Amino acid sequence: MADTGAARLPPPPLRAAVPETQTLRRLLALVSDVLVCCFVAAMWVTPAANAAAIFSRWACCEDSPAADVSKKVSVVSFLATAVCLAGSDVAPPWASPQGQAGP
Numbered sequence: 001m002a003d004t005g006a007a008r009l010p011p012p013p014l015r016a017a018v019p020e021t022q023t024l025r026r027l028l029a030l031v032s033d034v035l036v037c038c039f040v041a042a043m044w045v046t047p048a049a050n051a052a053a054i055f056s057r058w059a060c061c062e063d064s065p066a067a068d069v070s071k072k073v074s075v076v077s078f079l080a081t082a083v084c085l086a087g088s089d090v091a092p093p094w095a096s097p098q099g100q101a102g103p
Helices: 020-060 065-087
Strands: none
Touching (some): 020 065
16 A cells, blocks of 8 residues: 555553552562562461471481481471561560550
8 A cells, every 4th residue: 555644653562650659569469479478378387387297206206308308308398488488577565655554
């Protein structure tokens, strides 16, 4: 077809520009969600790892490799719980001023 000389409209933008503050808020919300989910997962893994450590010590002897590995997993899961608790907004209600009851 011949060029008619009519001006073409520019293509629409693929997505609208998001202000930087909204992007930061979304990122912080995502990080907070990930920390809470990791905390909950660690809370489930810690008792299971402790049970595995106790059972492997009982069944395989204190010095067995299975007992050693299960003890290490138990310690790592406990430390993961502590790190997630310290790094997230999961805190007891008495730790924040908003959680305290007024007189």
